[in-house]
Amino acid sequence: MASHGIVLFAHGARDARWAEPFERLSTRLRALRGPSAGPVSLAFLELMSPDLPTAVAEQAAAGVSIVTVVPVFFGQGGHIRRDLPAILDQCRAANPTVEIRCSTAVGEDDEVIEAIAAYCLRQTSS
Amino acid sequence: MASHGIVLFAHGARDARWAEPFERLSTRLRALRGPSAGPVSLAFLELMSPDLPTAVAEQAAAGVSIVTVVPVFFGQGGHIRRDLPAILDQCRAANPTVEIRCSTAVGEDDEVIEAIAAYCLRQTSS
Numbered sequence: 152m153a154s155h156g157i158v159l160f161a162h163g164a165r166d167a168r169w170a171e172p173f174e175r176l177s178t179r180l181r182a183l184r185g186p187s188a189g190p191v192s193l194a195f196l197e198l199m200s201p202d203l204p205t206a207v208a209e210q211a212a213a214g215v216s217i218v219t220v221v222p223v224f225f226g227q228g229g230h231i232r233r234d235l236p237a238i239l240d241q242c243r244a245a246n247p248t249v250e251i252r253c254s255t256a257v258g259e260d261d262e263v264i265e266a267i268a269a270y271c272l273r274q275t276s277s
Numbered sequence: 278m279a280s281h282g283i284v285l286f287a288h289g290a291r292d293a294r295w296a297e298p299f300e301r302l303s304t305r306l307r308a309l310r311g312p313s314a315g316p317v318s319l320a321f322l323e324l325m326s327p328d329l330p331t332a333v334a335e336q337a338a339a340g341v342s343i344v345t346v347v348p349v350f351f352g353q354g355g356h357i358r359r360d361l362p363a364i365l366d367q368c369r370a371a372n373p374t375v376e377i378r379c380s381t382a383v384g385e386d387d388e389v390i391e392a393i394a395a396y397c398l399r400q401t402s403s
Contacts, residue, residue, distance in 0.1 A: 155401050157397055157400070157401060159397070161351065161352075164352060164354035164355065165354065165355060166352075166353075166354040166355050166358065168352070168353060168354070168358075169352035169353060169354030169355075170352060171352060171353075171385075172351050172352050172382075172384040172385055172390060173351065173352065175390055176390050176393055176394055176397075179390055179391065179394045180394045180397050180398065183394055183395075183398050184398065184401075188401075189401075217401075219400045219401055221396070221397045221400055223351060223393065225287065225298050225299065225349060225351075226287075226290060226292075226294070226295030226296060226297060226298050226299065227292075227294060227295060227297075228290035228291065228292040228294070228295030229290065229291060229292050229295075232292065232294075252400075254396075254397075254400045256298075257393045257396050257397075258298040259297075259298055260392070260393075260396045262392050262395065262396065263389070263392045263393055263396055264298060264301055264302050264305055265305065265392070266386070266388050266389045266391070266392035266393075267302055267349065267383045267386075267389055267392075268302055268305045268306045268309055269309075269388065270347070270380075270383050270386045270388065270389055271283055271285070271302075271306050271347045271380075271383075272306065272309050272310065274283070274345045274347055274378075274380045275281050275283060275310075275314075275315075275345055
């Protein structure tokens with residue numbers, strides 16, 4: 152069966168603790184997908200490593216046939232509309248046998264917005 | 278009854294479209310809270326307006342007695358650990374009659390992480 156990897160693409164920051172929610176997210180996603188599913192990796196635009204081309208190359212070397220990049224960003228600004236497409240082109244050129252897909256940013260998803268709204272609501276209930 | 282406002286605090290970006298999910302979030306949160314609840318505002322760290330002191334001052338002028346600031350950030354890096362506390366101090370000094378609270382970043386919440394993981398999972402099911 153074709154293996155389908157996921158790369159969670161985040162901005163990156165100077166403070167290592169910034170990455171904690173992304174690490175929890177990748178751990179949770181691996182658990183949801185189960186042990187026989189493809190790999191889940193983190194990649195960063197700047198300030199943290201690996202970058203996206205490195206993460207995609209690692210999954211390609213591990214034998215995945217599809218990589219889906221999920222931008223873990225709220226809004227779709229310049230990083231998503233301009234920087235990311237250029238990096239994806241670079242990844243596709245470097246890994247021609249792998250199908251590289253990209254989703255919209257997680258912050259555009261209605262269920263993610265609903266979960267954030269519910270969190271906000273809980274902050275005013277005490 | 279004391280009015281309790283919420284200020285959704287986001288990073289900001291050059292591209293105006295970046296703010297769209299935050300606008301949807303504030304609309305959804307207003308609907309969940311109902312018409313008799315306190316105000317919901319957006320505020321930005323940089324590149325967009327209003328800034329947090331302006332948003333808090335507007336809610337104070339509207340008569341809220343409590344403002345809860347919710348950082349709509351994934352990770353808690355320098356912006357949340359260093360910049361935000363200083364801005365909150367400034368808000369408290371400028372609005373001494375208002376109780377100004379601050380939650381942890383939304384990306385630290387288990388249910389938000391669960392919703393993002395579910396979104397990621399749906400990207401590999403097609």
